[in-house]
Amino acid sequence: SKALVWLRRDLRMEDHAALYHALKRHEQVYVAFVFDTDILDSLSDKHDRRVEFIWESVSELKDSLRKSGGDLLVRYGKALEEIPQLAQQLEVAAVYANRDYEPLAIARDEQVAQALLAADQTLHLFKDQVLFEQDEVLTQTGKPYGVFTPYKRAHLAKLNPFYLKAYPVQKYLSSLAKISKEPMLSLESLGFSRTNLKTMRLPTGIAGAQQLFNDFLQRIEDYDEARNYPAIKGVSYLSVHLRFGTISIRQLAHAAWQLSLAGNAGAATWLSELIWRDFYFQVCYHRPDLQLAGRAYRLEYDRLQFPNNRDWFAAWCEGRTGFPIVDAAMRQLNQTGYMHNRLRMVVASFLVKDLLIDWRWGEQYFAEKLIDFDFAANNGGWQWAASTGCDAQPYFRIFNPQSQSEKFDAHGKFIRKYVPELAALSDNVIHAPWAGTVSKKDQLVSMPEVDYPMPVVNHAVQRQEALGIYKNNVKQK
Numbered sequence: 001s002k003a004l005v006w007l008r009r010d011l012r013m014e015d016h017a018a019l020y021h022a023l024k025r026h027e028q029v030y031v032a033f034v035f036d037t038d039i040l041d042s043l044s045d046k047h048d049r050r051v052e053f054i055w056e057s058v059s060e061l062k063d064s065l066r067k068s069g070g071d072l073l074v075r076y077g078k079a080l081e082e083i084p085q086l087a088q089q090l091e092v093a094a095v096y097a098n099r100d101y102e103p104l105a106i107a108r109d110e111q112v113a114q115a116l117l118a119a120d121q122t123l124h125l126f127k128d129q130v131l132f133e134q135d136e137v138l139t140q141t142g143k144p145y146g147v148f149t150p151y152k153r154a155h156l157a158k159l160n161p162f163y164l165k166a167y168p169v170q171k172y173l174s175s176l177a178k179i180s181k182e183p184m185l186s187l188e189s190l191g192f193s194r195t196n197l198k199t200m201r202l203p204t205g206i207a208g209a210q211q212l213f214n215d216f217l218q219r220i221e222d223y224d225e226a227r228n229y230p231a232i233k234g235v236s237y238l239s240v241h242l243r244f245g246t247i248s249i250r251q252l253a254h255a256a257w258q259l260s261l262a263g264n265a266g267a268a269t270w271l272s273e274l275i276w277r278d279f280y281f282q283v284c285y286h287r288p289d290l291q292l293a294g295r296a297y298r299l300e301y302d303r304l305q306f307p308n309n310r311d312w313f314a315a316w317c318e319g320r321t322g323f324p325i326v327d328a329a330m331r332q333l334n335q336t337g338y339m340h341n342r343l344r345m346v347v348a349s350f351l352v353k354d355l356l357i358d359w360r361w362g363e364q365y366f367a368e369k370l371i372d373f374d375f376a377a378n379n380g381g382w383q384w385a386a387s388t389g390c391d392a393q394p395y396f397r398i399f400n401p402q403s404q405s406e407k408f409d410a411h412g413k414f415i416r417k418y419v420p421e422l423a424a425l426s427d428n429v430i431h432a433p434w435a436g437t438v439s440k441k442d443q444l445v446s447m448p449e450v451d452y453p454m455p456v457v458n459h460a461v462q463r464q465e466a467l468g469i470y471k472n473n474v475k476q477k
């Protein structure tokens with residue numbers, strides 16, 4: 001019989017659950033990817049690094065499938081309609097895909113399943129993008145965890161080679177359907193154009209992911225310490241590959257798990273980060289209102305009264321708040337689509353607790369700009385920083401941007417890279433260039449020799465304001 005494998009955020013052909021099951025059960029297997037207009041049309045900027053990343057990865061995958069005797073059918077349109085149409089045209093018995101955990105994606109899959117059913121075809125979904133699904137790691141009373149540490153403990157207790165085993169797709173590739181070759185759609189035909197992706201040190205596709213992972217394995221032992229410093233190459237930079245599935249989570253977790261059992265502390269910490277990823281997916285699944293209604297995880301914080309100053313928000317987005325570490329981070333995001341985790345925490349805290357702007361505004365800006373944007377992790381990160389989330393930072397813990405800068409970018413290396421107008425300042429001054437020029441009356445005065453804005457706010461004052469907003473909210477409950 002025949003089957004169709006529908007790729008979404010799993011752009012690889014190795015260790016792939018849906019492809020494995022389809023190849024094993026059917027004699028002729030087609031593989032398809034849809035550039036979904038329901039998603040693409042919502043992107044206002046037609047220079048989008050993510051679309052280019054996907055396009056590059058899909059092109060590479062198409063070549064690989066061809067070399068293995070098949071092809072990748074690439075379509076442009078509404079996935080909701082394209083997949084059932086393709087399934088009918090190819091007369092397959094079933095469609096295979098890997099499961100998604102976001103409410104919007106679940107709704108899409110339900111609609112596709114209904115349309116297929118009308119033609120007597122079935123949609124089969126598999127676990128692939130996580131180590132454990134929403135109902136595999138639950139509390140003793142069968143409820144989802146809302147706190148990370150016990151979740152991680154239960155996750156690690158359950159993790160064993162069975163869950164980390166790769167799906168050996170290679171040996172079944174002879175079941176790929178032999179079809180006449182179709183040309184690849186161009187990026188321009190999708191309404192998008194090239195970005196600066198090629199100039200960045202971010203290799204795309206399956207080959208790119210392996211290259212980054214091999215490089216990271218040489219440094220994984222130092223991860224525990226090095227991961228905190230944005231100017232150091234301490235992290236894996238694999239987030240975009242995990243987002244689009246150009247590498248398998250099982251492959252990464254297996255390596256980290258084995259190394260951690262052998263006493264590698266860096267690998268153990270990195271495995272924890274992969275478990276955070278699973279954690280936020282299950283939160284997202286169990287709380288669909290986070291995505292569908294933009295609610296706070298802790299409902300008592302749903303209506304915090306933020307003043308939302310639009311000029312300050314624009315300054316934050318454009319990296320001209322006058323706080324060098326914040327501006328450097330935001331410029332990194334704007335120029336590359338990436339931001340180091342430490343800085344995501346710093347700029348998120350700064351937006352909410354210094355600029356007093358609703359965390360949802362920042363969440364949305366990240367959603368537009370991040371190359372690794374993923375609803376579950378992004379929402380989790382923002383709600384953590386805003387103290388509205390599960391297992392969040394308590395509201396009275398407010399990062400001081402200057403001390404964060406002095407601690408994590410002590411020599412100003414990261415600041416100098418992204419805020420070059422400050423490059424000539426000494427290490428002592430670069431974190432708070434205004435400090436040396438503050439007048440006797442404690443008023444901020446300008447720095448005539450440097451073309452850099454004065455800080456938009458005074459941290460100490462804003463900190464008190466923020467505490468007031470959170471305390472008022474608690475009182476009003």
Ligand code: FAD
Nearest residue numbers: 235236237238239273277341344372373374377378381382
């Ligand atoms: P590494 O340190 O090498 O970590 C390895 C992998 O673990 C990451 O690729 C990621 O898949 C996972 N991971 C690490 N930290 C987290 C975390 N806190 N939550 C969930 N997964 C994690 N991550 C995203 O993938 N997409 C987002 O949209 C996103 N938005 C964020 C927004 C905020 C405000 C914050 C504070 C964090 C956000 N993160 C997000 C989490 C984290 O910052 C990134 O995953 C990480 O910086 C990616 O770089 P890396 O691959 O080099 O990470």
